[in-house]
Amino acid sequence: MDLAIGPLDLPTHVDEALAVQAEAFGLGADEVAVRRQIVLRHMTYPGARALGATVRGTLVGFVYGMPNDRTHWWSTVVEPYLRARGNDAWLDDSFVITELHVHPAHQNRGIGRSLITTITDGATEPRSILSAIDTESPARALYRSLGYEDLARQVLFPSAPKPYAVMGAPLPLRRR
Numbered sequence: 001m002d003l004a005i006g007p008l009d010l011p012t013h014v015d016e017a018l019a020v021q022a023e024a025f026g027l028g029a030d031e032v033a034v035r036r037q038i039v040l041r042h043m044t045y046p047g048a049r050a051l052g053a054t055v056r057g058t059l060v061g062f063v064y065g066m067p068n069d070r071t072h073w074w075s076t077v078v079e080p081y082l083r084a085r086g087n088d089a090w091l092d093d094s095f096v097i098t099e100l101h102v103h104p105a106h107q108n109r110g111i112g113r114s115l116i117t118t119i120t121d122g123a124t125e126p127r128s129i130l131s132a133i134d135t136e137s138p139a140r141a142l143y144r145s146l147g148y149e150d151l152a153r154q155v156l157f158p159s160a161p162k163p164y165a166v167m168g169a170p171l172p173l174r175r176r
């Protein structure tokens with residue numbers, strides 16, 4: 001199907017990426033505008049990297065992440081939940097998966113798995129952490145199959161209506 005996975009210049013392609021995320025995750029125009037500023041800021045952080053999946057030149061999926069920094073907003077929100085379960089050491093020397101999305105028309109063909117394993121294979125950290133909506137979902141099933149385990153549940157981010165689970169896995173991620 002002419003699929004290519006490789007480095008993505010996310011600041012240049014932020015609108016295409018957010019169009020994919022809007023379809024995959026169900027974002028409205030207002031949320032896209034907010035996310036756009038957040039993504040552009042994230043990509044200035046040290047070690048931030050993105051990969052894209054394209055089919056005949058059209059972006060159909062992307063992933064991005066960065067080495068965790070305890071001063072970053074995401075880390076400050078999840079820290080007390082991890083500390084309560086004795087898991088806060090996961091915030092050190094960890095590569096955070098910030099976003100992973102595949103357009104619905106291209107899901108369930110191995111693209112998401114390939115994006116997350118490829119980006120984490122390029123990390124120098126010994127582990128990876130992420131957050132996902134705390135419900136049974138394709139994302140949660142994918143993460144578990146890669147070795148991610150729950151580090152905290154029912155984590156509330158300000159302004160997010162649903163609680164999240166924080167998950168962590170040793171790197172490299174488990175292969176099938």
Ligand SMILES: CC(C)(COP(=O)(O)OP(=O)(O)OC[C@H]1O[C@@H](n2cnc3c(N)ncnc32)[C@H](O)[C@@H]1OP(=O)(O)O)[C@@H](O)C(=O)NCCC(=O)NCCS
Binds near residue numbers: 106145
């Ligand atoms: C999560 C997501 C990125 C996975 O991308 P994908 O390309 O469809 O995933 P893959 O084809 O690589 O599937 C890998 C695994 O995901 C799980 N999965 C995928 N689709 C699934 C479905 N419909 N039901 C249950 N599990 C599913 C399976 O564990 C699958 O493993 P398998 O191939 O052994 O069956 C994609 O479903 C998506 O964009 N979802 C909406 C946005 C989202 O939730 N992003 C994550 C935010 S934390």
